[in-house]
Amino acid sequence: MPSSKLQSDSSPDTTSDNNYKLVVLISGSGKNLQAIIDNIEAGNIKASIAAVISNRADAYGLKRAEKSDIEAKVLDHTKYDSREAFDEELQSLIDSYSPDLIVLAGFMRILSDHFVEHFTGKMINIHPSLLPLYKGLHTHQRALADKQTEHGASVHFVIPELDAGKVIIQGIVDVKEDDDEESLANRVHQIEHQIYPHAVKILAEGQLEYNAGEVLYDNKPMLNPLKKQLI
């Protein structure tokens, strides 16, 4: 047998158990996408990314995808007459990959009810607040204005109501006396890059499941989100 064959047989198999398929939606820098890519490449998440889709052509996350040989697609929402028309096209594109999970990673377009219902239990989002606090935009600014002592990020299942789906895991950071929006956001980003890969990992392994409107963790109803503190 040629030695090259021997070598490939003895190298770790990184494909056969990575058949849990992700599609990642982004609008911007894609640091959460990168954290997920890094965890897949390290063998920590047993999944593969079928495609990264951005609604903005200038999203840096598209370059991250290309660097890792992941299909990168742009669907520019400004080229569609309505939200529904954009969502329909996005739905067909996602369906063409038959993903197990759709990961919103800094995706900044609100999705229509019909779209969300089509992917019930198969779509997750990371939101930069300790939900149910601060749904919507400008979360760091609002947490500071309210003089919160803790802030963070939440990974949740996506339902039609904005940022209201069941929370899987929260990452908590202390708010410091001298924090401004930027310093606080930086710390929240650090914890995001830990909790989002973890959520994807336990979904890919089947430890976390969405079943008929209920979230199961180790086959039991999940009563409270998992929690992680930034250290």
Ligand code: NHR
């Ligand atoms: N769609 C539904 N139906 N449900 C959710 O929970 C969703 C969603 C789409 C995106 C992410 C989200 C967040 O984490 C998300 C959750 C964008 C906006 C927004 O107001 C709000 C929430 C989120 C993402 N977007 C403006 C819009 O008109 C555009 C803002 C911009 O382009 O900068 O869509 O907070």
Ligand code: GAR
């Ligand atoms: C993340 O902080 C994420 O929580 C937030 O956008 C950032 C995306 O960064 N999401 C939202 O605000 C959704 N409304 P990234 O592109 O570097 O992952």
